Amino acid sequence: MPYRSISPHGTELLIDPIPSVRSCSVGFWVKRGSCWELPGEEGLAHFIEHTVFKGTAKFPEPQVMAEATDHLGGSLDAFTGKESACFYGKVLKEKLPDLVSILGDLVTTPTFDGEELARERKVILEEISQSEDQPDDWVSELFYSHFWPGSPLAHSILGRREQVGTYGRDEARAFFDKTYRAPNILIVAAGDIEVQPFLDLVQPVLEALPRGLRDDGVRPASGRPRPFVLNTPRKELQQTSLVLGFPAPPHVHPDRVAVGVLSHVLGGGMSSRLFMELREKNALCYQVGTYLTHYRDAGALQISASCAPERARELVRRAAAECAKVREAGITREELDRAKLQLRTNLVFSQESATSRMFSLAYQRLHTDTILSLDQQIAEIEEVSLDQVQRVAREVLDPGALGVSALGVRRSAGIRKEDLAVCAGMGNS
Structure with a gap:
C-alpha cells in the first residue's frame, strides 16, 4: 500500500x-x-x-x-x-x-x-x-x-x-x-x-499553500437527471452523432462495479451486444460503445455512436431494444465471465505504468475516500454475480429515464420519443 x-x-x-x-x-x-x-x-x-x-x-x-x-x-x-x-x-x-x-x-x-x-x-x-x-x-x-x-x-x-x-x-x-x-x-x-x-x-x-478554507467544503448537489430527446440540426455534418444515457450510480455505491460489468456487456468490445447488433448485423455505424461517468452524487451509463442522418432513428430504436432485452432477460454466464476477464485485464495493465498508478491512487482518494489494493479491486470484480447484474440492469436500463442527444439530424428525420418505446423483439429482426 x-x-x-x-x-x-x-x-x-x-x-x-x-x-x-x-x-x-x-x-x-x-x-x-x-x-x-x-x-x-x-x-x-x-x-x-x-x-x-x-x-x-x-x-x-x-x-x-x-x-x-x-x-x-x-x-x-x-x-x-x-x-x-x-x-x-x-x-x-x-x-x-x-x-x-x-x-x-x-x-x-x-x-x-x-x-x-x-x-x-x-x-x-x-x-x-x-x-x-x-x-x-x-x-x-x-x-x-x-x-x-x-x-x-x-x-x-x-x-x-x-x-x-x-x-x-x-x-x-x-x-x-x-x-x-x-x-x-x-x-x-x-x-x-x-x-x-x-x-x-x-x-x-x-x-x-494558504491555510484554511474559504468555502464550506460542500458543493451544490447535482440534482435529479431527467429524460429528454434533443435534436440539434447541423447542416455541415455528414453524420449524426448520438449519446443515449441512463442514470447510473455515483462514485461510492455498492452496485458501481456491477454496473461496470453491465456497461462492458452492452458496449465494451467487439462481441458486445450493441456492437454486434448495430454494426455487425445491421451496418448502422462504424463505431459504438458505452462508457460510465461517476460523480459524487450522480452518474450516467452512456451509449455513443455516429451514423448517417437517415439511419439515426433506426439506430436509436435498435439500441433501445437491445437495452430492453438485457433488462428483461439479463446476460449469459459467458458474457459475465468475458466482461470480468476484460475488466481484470484492463485493471492489471493500468497498474504497470507509474502514471496510471498515480492517476488510480488519486481517483480512489478523491472520489471514494479509500484506497484498495490491486487484489482488493480484482476481488470486487470477481464478486459480481449474474443475479446482481440482472438486478442493476432492471434498475439502470429504465426506458422511462433515458436521455437522447442527437447532433447533425435532419429536421424531417429527428429522434422521437416513440423511438425509445420499442419492444425487445426488435433486436431479433
Missing part, C-alpha cells in the same frame, strides 16, 4: 514507490473542478488551469516556463474536470526536483499578468470553438446540459464564450485565492521515488 500522510494544514500526500520502473509521475490535484463554480464563475476553473502557465514567481514569462518544461526531458500537462483539476508530469528521477519545483509554483505563485491573460483568453475562446466543431465533444456537452438541467454538472467545463471573454486578472485572482488552498490540494507520486526525499522536496510547497 502507498505511503500516506497529511500536512499540519490539511494537504494530503500519497507516495507509491515502484522499484521496477525508472520514471517518476507526480500529480498536484485540486479538489475543486467546474462543479464548484458559483453562478457567474462558469469556466473559471478551466481558465485558471490555462493561465497559471503564463507566469509564476520562479518562471515569470511564458517562454521561461516553456524552456523550464522542455528541460525536464519528460512531460508536463494539466486538465480540468467537473470535480477536480490536475497538474502533473513524468520525468526521470534525476529531474524530479525540477518537476516538483514547477508544479509547486503553478499552484502557489501565479502572477496573472493582465496582458498574458488577454492573450490566453483568446486561446481558450479558440478551444471553445474547436469543441463546438467536434461533433463527439459537442453532442456530449448537449447531453449533460439537458440530463442534469440547472445543476453544476450541466454547464460546460470550458464555460460560455460570452462569459469567458470577460475574465481578467481580478476574476482569476479571486477564484485562485479561494480555491488553491492547503486542504484542497492532494499530492500523489508514483514510480522511482523514495518517500523521505520526496517529502523533503514538497515541503516548501506545503509551507507556501
Whole structure:
C-alpha cells in the first residue's frame, strides 16, 4: 500500500514507490473542478488551469516556463474536470526536483499578468470553438446540459464564450485565492521515488499553500437527471452523432462495479451486444460503445455512436431494444465471465505504468475516500454475480429515464420519443 500522510494544514500526500520502473509521475490535484463554480464563475476553473502557465514567481514569462518544461526531458500537462483539476508530469528521477519545483509554483505563485491573460483568453475562446466543431465533444456537452438541467454538472467545463471573454486578472485572482488552498490540494507520486526525499522536496510547497478554507467544503448537489430527446440540426455534418444515457450510480455505491460489468456487456468490445447488433448485423455505424461517468452524487451509463442522418432513428430504436432485452432477460454466464476477464485485464495493465498508478491512487482518494489494493479491486470484480447484474440492469436500463442527444439530424428525420418505446423483439429482426 502507498505511503500516506497529511500536512499540519490539511494537504494530503500519497507516495507509491515502484522499484521496477525508472520514471517518476507526480500529480498536484485540486479538489475543486467546474462543479464548484458559483453562478457567474462558469469556466473559471478551466481558465485558471490555462493561465497559471503564463507566469509564476520562479518562471515569470511564458517562454521561461516553456524552456523550464522542455528541460525536464519528460512531460508536463494539466486538465480540468467537473470535480477536480490536475497538474502533473513524468520525468526521470534525476529531474524530479525540477518537476516538483514547477508544479509547486503553478499552484502557489501565479502572477496573472493582465496582458498574458488577454492573450490566453483568446486561446481558450479558440478551444471553445474547436469543441463546438467536434461533433463527439459537442453532442456530449448537449447531453449533460439537458440530463442534469440547472445543476453544476450541466454547464460546460470550458464555460460560455460570452462569459469567458470577460475574465481578467481580478476574476482569476479571486477564484485562485479561494480555491488553491492547503486542504484542497492532494499530492500523489508514483514510480522511482523514495518517500523521505520526496517529502523533503514538497515541503516548501506545503509551507507556501494558504491555510484554511474559504468555502464550506460542500458543493451544490447535482440534482435529479431527467429524460429528454434533443435534436440539434447541423447542416455541415455528414453524420449524426448520438449519446443515449441512463442514470447510473455515483462514485461510492455498492452496485458501481456491477454496473461496470453491465456497461462492458452492452458496449465494451467487439462481441458486445450493441456492437454486434448495430454494426455487425445491421451496418448502422462504424463505431459504438458505452462508457460510465461517476460523480459524487450522480452518474450516467452512456451509449455513443455516429451514423448517417437517415439511419439515426433506426439506430436509436435498435439500441433501445437491445437495452430492453438485457433488462428483461439479463446476460449469459459467458458474457459475465468475458466482461470480468476484460475488466481484470484492463485493471492489471493500468497498474504497470507509474502514471496510471498515480492517476488510480488519486481517483480512489478523491472520489471514494479509500484506497484498495490491486487484489482488493480484482476481488470486487470477481464478486459480481449474474443475479446482481440482472438486478442493476432492471434498475439502470429504465426506458422511462433515458436521455437522447442527437447532433447533425435532419429536421424531417429527428429522434422521437416513440423511438425509445420499442419492444425487445426488435433486436431479433
